[in-house]
Amino acid sequence: DAGVIQSPRHEVTEMGQEVTLRCKPISGHNSLFWYRQTMMRGLELLIYFNNNVPIDDSGMPEDRFSAKMPNASFSTLKIQPSEPRDSAVYFCASSFFGAGGSSYEQYFGPGTRLTVT
Amino acid sequence: AQSVSQHNHHVILSEAASLELGCNYSYGGTVNLFWYVQYPGQHLQLLLKYFSGDPLVKGIKGFEAEFIKSKFSFNLRKPSVQWSDTAEYFCAVNARILTGGGNKLTFGTGTQLKVEL
Numbered sequence: 001d002a003g004v005i006q007s008p009r010h011e012v013t014e015m016g017q018e019v020t021l022r023c024k025p026i027s028g029h030n031s032l033f034w035y036r037q038t039m040m041r042g043l044e045l046l047i048y049f050n051n052n053v054p055i056d057d058s059g060m061p062e063d064r065f066s067a068k069m070p071n072a073s074f075s076t077l078k079i080q081p082s083e084p085r086d087s088a089v090y091f092c093a094s095s096f097f098g099a100g101g102s103s104y105e106q107y108f109g110p111g112t113r114l115t116v117t
Numbered sequence: 118a119q120s121v122s123q124h125n126h127h128v129i130l131s132e133a134a135s136l137e138l139g140c141n142y143s144y145g146g147t148v149n150l151f152w153y154v155q156y157p158g159q160h161l162q163l164l165l166k167y168f169s170g171d172p173l174v175k176g177i178k179g180f181e182a183e184f185i186k187s188k189f190s191f192n193l194r195k196p197s198v199q200w201s202d203t204a205e206y207f208c209a210v211n212a213r214i215l216t217g218g219g220n221k222l223t224f225g226t227g228t229q230l231k232v233e234l
Contacts, residue, residue, distance in 0.1 A: 031220055042226050043161075043207065056221060091160060097220040104149045104168075104211045104220055108160040 002026075004109035006092050012115045018080040021112045024073055025094030033106060034067055034077050035091040043091075049075065050097055082116045089113050121210050123225035130198050131233050138193040138228050140208030149211040150191040151222065152182055156204045164206075167191065178202070203232045 005024040013019055025032050033048040047057040049069045057067070064083070069075040079086055093106040124139045142148065152164040165176025172184040182193045191208060208225040 033221075043224050045221065045224075048221060050220065093161075095220060104222070105151060105163055105166055106222055108153075108162070110160050 004092055004094050004107055006090075006109040006112050008112060009110060010113045010115075012117065013082055014117055015083055016081045017116075018078065019082045019086075019114060019116075021077040021090050021092075021114070023075045023077070023092030023109060025075070025092070026107055027073070029094035029096050029107075030072065031095045031097045031106075032069060032075050033093040033095075034075070035093065035108075036088045037091060037111075038088045046077070079114075082114075084116045087114055087116050121208055121223050121225040123206075123208055123228050125228045126226070127229045127231070129231045129233065132200055133197045134232075136193070136195040136198045136202075136230070138206055138208075138230070140191045140193065140225060141189050142191070142208075142210045142223075143189065144210060144212040146212060150182070150184060151209040151211075152176065152180070152191075152193050153207045153209060153224075154204045155207065155227075161207060164193070198230075198232050200232045200234055203230060205229050 004026055007022045011019060030051050034046040036044045036046055044059055046059045047067045048055055052069045052072060065079055067077045089111045091111045092109045095106045120143045122141045130136060150167040153161040154164050155161045164180050165174050165182055167174045167184045175181050180193060180195050182191055184191050205227045207227045209222040211222050
């Protein structure tokens with residue numbers, strides 16, 4: 001299995017530009033999580049989906065952030081417009097959740113390092 | 118509010134020293150417990166997990182953790198650390214009392230371990 005795939009791995013952009021981060025979860029997993037990690041704030045859960053439906057987006061910092069999961073194998077996190085304080089590593093993680101035996105453990109992707117200048 | 122506490126933010130040890138990292142959580146119901154490790158510049162990887170049964174859990178790379186329900190603790194241990202164990206360690210909890218998609222993990226703030234030669 002290829003694991004969780006994220007792209008791009010590095011993104012440098014100027015303030016005000018739109019940024020789109022992409023994630024492909026592990027095949028068969030039906031839960032997807034977006035996290036942000038910074039030195040100051042540590043690891044923060046932004047939003048998560050179960051079966052493509054957003055369950056909890058209380059961690060999304062503000063309206064500039066949006067996330068979608070159009071199908072079971074793809075999700076995007078968009079920042080529009082981007083600001084320097086959005087600079088961070090953004091991780092995507094996936095897991096299996098269901099009545100038949102949820103594992104709860106999450107598998108993380110390699111992350112996208114975003115720098116907004 | 119639900120929380121996970123990791124009391125040691127930075128730990129410095131010499132090679133071959135024993136390690137114990139503390140983790141306490143505040144949930145009263147059934148929990149699933151995890152320890153993740155993040156090596157420098159990498160993503161989070163699962164070290165070990167506890168769902169039920171034997172409260173002493175063995176993980177990869179010689180790590181183990183003990184679930185003590187009465188103390189709401191899940192401390193990570195290793196008898197003899199190596200330089201390659203230098204990393205950040207995160208404790209995480211899934212509280213199965215949650216409803217409406219209760220597969221979110223709540224992470225502690227992490228413990229940065231440095232092992233010196």
